[in-house]
Amino acid sequence: MSPSETEQQLxxxxxxxxxxxxxxxxxxxxxxxxxxxxxxxxIFAVEExxxxxxxxxxxxxxxxxxxxxxxxxxHAA
Amino acid sequence: xxxDLHLNGCAYRLRPVGVEDAELIIExxxxxxxxxxxxxxxxxxxxxxxxxxxxxxxxENDYYWVVERLDGKRSxxxxxxxxxxxxxxxxxxxxxxxxxxSLAAAESALLVYRAAFENLQLNSLxxxxxxxxxxxxSFHDSCGLPRVExxxxxxxxxxxxxxxxxxxxxxxxxxxxxxxxxxxAQLIARRLQRQK
Numbered sequence: 001m002s003p004s005e006t007e008q009q010l011x012x013x014x015x016x017x018x019x020x021x022x023x024x025x026x027x028x029x030x031x032x033x034x035x036x037x038x039x040x041x042x043i044f045a046v047e048e049x050x051x052x053x054x055x056x057x058x059x060x061x062x063x064x065x066x067x068x069x070x071x072x073x074x075h076a077a
Numbered sequence: 078x079x080x081d082l083h084l085n086g087c088a089y090r091l092r093p094v095g096v097e098d099a100e101l102i103i104e105x106x107x108x109x110x111x112x113x114x115x116x117x118x119x120x121x122x123x124x125x126x127x128x129x130x131x132x133x134x135x136x137e138n139d140y141y142w143v144v145e146r147l148d149g150k151r152s153x154x155x156x157x158x159x160x161x162x163x164x165x166x167x168x169x170x171x172x173x174x175x176x177x178x179s180l181a182a183a184e185s186a187l188l189v190y191r192a193a194f195e196n197l198q199l200n201s202l203x204x205x206x207x208x209x210x211x212x213x214x215s216f217h218d219s220c221g222l223p224r225v226e227x228x229x230x231x232x233x234x235x236x237x238x239x240x241x242x243x244x245x246x247x248x249x250x251x252x253x254x255x256x257x258x259x260x261x262a263q264l265i266a267r268r269l270q271r272q273k
Contacts, residue, residue: 009193032211037219040261056269060178 006050006072010065013049017041027064039063046072080135082196084142084188085265089153091142093190096131098143099126105174110207115236116174138163140192141172144185148269153181156189157259158202166200168193170273173213180269182216184262187255194251201247207232208240217244221253 138161154175
């Protein structure tokens with residue numbers, strides 16, 4: 001999957017979980033609705049959609065679309 | 078108050094705060110940044126914290142817990158139920174702080190509601206969140222709780238007054254909240270188990 005395809009799928013996924021459209025710069029700092037519950041929902045949804053599993057210690061740090069995308073790209077590499 | 082109310086979840090537990098937790102409380106509540114911004118500042122002096130805990134232990138209708146992992150790896154945070162009004166079977170919960178990398182949010186909240194409705198037999202439990210603390214306000218929204226009131230200039234930190242958002246859980250909507258929090262608590266527990 002190309003980076004742009006990954007980004008687009010993440011934009012759609014985050015938008016669905018957060019309940020409103022997001023852009024590529026979305027993060028817990030910019031999205032007030034990205035709370036602790038939504039964060040776990042996002043993480044598990046990403047894992048299911050992209051068939052990956054994040055380590056426990058990674059999960060809190062994946063706090064932006066960009067970081068999630070970078071982590072997915074590293075996994076695919 | 079001095080109590081013996083322990084609650085075990087899937088991956089985390091609540092155990093009563095004691096005087097021996099003074100340094101832990103300072104560690105968790107101290108620091109800077111966003112998390113500390115919405116907390117009442119505390120002294121870094123363990124002796125003063127032990128005095129506070131001693132006074133807390135002598136108070137009635139006030140429950141303070143340490144949030145711990147069931148596997149004993151570390152303490153995750155703090156949480157409490159206080160200002161309990163026996164005549165109304167109502168109380169407030171808060172004093173909630175977790176380590177930045179903790180995954181205990183869902184289950185620690187679930188356990189405190191469980192304490193309220195299943196152990197203390199309360200009819201309602203509310204929380205007051207500084208309106209500017211958007212992620213925590215959103216957390217309570219995500220639990221399915223209604224915002225019943227916005228209290229203008231209600232909470233004071235330092236010299237600044239803040240509006241407070243009040244979320245209320247009653248016996249009636251406790252099942253809804255439980256249905257939101259339990260699945261996530263179970264998912265997290267399974268993940269932590271898999272990675273042992």
